[in-house]
Amino acid sequence: MTLHDTRPANATAAPGTPPETAALKARFRPVFDRIAEGALRRERERILPFEEIGWLKASGFTALRVPVEFGGSGASLVQLFDLLIDLAQADTNIAQALRGHFALVEDRLVAPRAEGARWLARFGAGEIAGNGWTEVGSVRIGETITRVAPTADGFRIDGEKFYSTGTIFADWIDTYATRTDTGEPVIAIVATDQPGIERRDDWTGFGQRLTGTGTTVYTGAYVGPDAVLPFARRFRYQTAFYQLVLDAVLAGAAGAAVRDVSEQVRRRSRGFSHGSGTVVREDPQVLQVVGRARAFAFAARAATLEAARAAQTAYETSQGDDRAADDAANVAAEIASAEAQIVAADLALRTTSDLFNALSASASATGLALDRHWRNARTAASHNPLIYKERILGDNAVNGTDPVYVWQIGRIAG
Structure with missing residues (x-):
């Protein structure tokens, strides 16, 4: 499946001046702190973060990229991902649960203003979207079982999706059909508050268990006439x-692992006879472990923000008429995100594992749930196989081959 740019001339206004990053961070820090306070309890008791996502909607966080004229903040992509890392440090589940939402906001932001305005107004008012793209089972690569059929007053949708991250919390579902x-x-934007929509919290992964990921079933659900969009015009x-x-x-x-282990080291009174002979918080070897992990977390963040700058350039070129510049910007954005993926995955997995060297066996207590940081990182790092991204980067470096922009998973014939 490839993405062809058959969009009409873009009528969206030029990007405005984004707000100050410091002001945004100050605005949302109290919300993130509040979310972080309950993260451990939610993990232990498997409590889905409906309330916490409500706080983010009420605070305007989910409208970060929405233009000010539609009730949002008009933030840049670098600002969005900077704040999303802050949110992920508070609770990685919630950050990932909003993945489909921010993607649909971006698509409607890039679309001609006449087409995107009604959706931007909804998102500016606090409505959010979930994701309905992946199909499982016997479906072959390149096939989609989910169907959208015209009716007298719009469309009906039938099918089943898995990995529906965030959909259980959402007002709309961004669905590939x-x-x-x-x-x-096409993309069908489906309202969730209607008959014919079933959302199941049946994700069984060992990490990211509170993202609302699971199965979504569409049985004759209604889709408005303005909510079926050609996939070829996706951003x-x-x-x-x-x-x-x-x-x-x-x-x-x-970052969360560094924070939590630092707190455990700070509190620790028991040491080892073959250690440094000082309290643990002053043990130079323990401090080295924490310091190295902190540097890894810093580098993962820096790589992500550098890739976000490339995506911001792709957004800006999407608003103009220079096709060559837009082509180049999209290649650069895809390459940068893959580079950041490989770096962030490696550093996050090393950080969330190596930090246990700063503690002892008591750190494995289930009550602390320090293992959740590794489990969450391992799960997030498994979504788009690293081995294929590494090959794509190598092929681009050696042969100048363009990266693959859109892919599917499914049964391979033979």
Whole structure:
């Protein structure tokens, strides 16, 4: 499946001046701190973060990229991902749960203003979207079982999706499907507050267990006439964007692990006879472990933000008429997100594992749930296989081959 740029001339206004980053951080820090306070309890008791996502909606966080004229903050992509890392450090589940939402906001932001305005107004008012793209089971690569059929007053949608991250919390579902009348791949934006929509919290992964990921079933659900969009006109840097959210999750997991282990080291009174003979918080070897992990977390964040700058350039070129510049910007954004993915995954996994060297066996207590940082990082790092991204980067470096922008998973014939 490839993404062809068949968009009409873009009528969206030029990007405005984003707000000050310091002001944004000060605005949302209290919300993130409040979210972090309950993260351990939610993990222990498997409490889905409905209330916490409500706080983010009320604070305007989910409208960060929405233009000010529609009730948002008009933040840049670098600012979005900087704040998303902060949120992921508070709770990686919630950051990933908003992945589909921010992607749909981005798509409607890139679309001609006449097409995107009604959606931007909804998102500016606090409505959020979830994700319905991946199909499981016997579906072959390149096939989509979910179908959208025209009706007298719109469309109906039937099908089943898995990995529906964030959908259980959402007002809308960003759904990939095929039109029955034309065979065209489309995006159907489906309202969740209607009959014919079933959302299951049946994700069984060992990490990221509170993202609301699971199965979504569509049984004759209604889709408005203005809510079926040609997939060919989807924003071009979408794969880079989706990966950047996972990169932010990885950077956040690393930062959270450093925070939590630092607190455990600070409190620790028991030491080893063959240690330095000082209290643990002053043990030079223990401090070295924590310091190295902190540097790894810093580097994961820096790589993610550098890739976000490339995505911001792709957004800016999408608002102009220079096709060559837009092509180059989209290649650069995809390459940068893959580079950040490999770096963030490696550093986050090392950080969340190596930090246990600063503690002892008591750190494995289930009550502390320090293992959740590794489990969450390992799960986020598994979404888009690293081995394929490494090959794509190598092929680009050696042969100048363009990266793959859109892909699917499914059964391979033979």
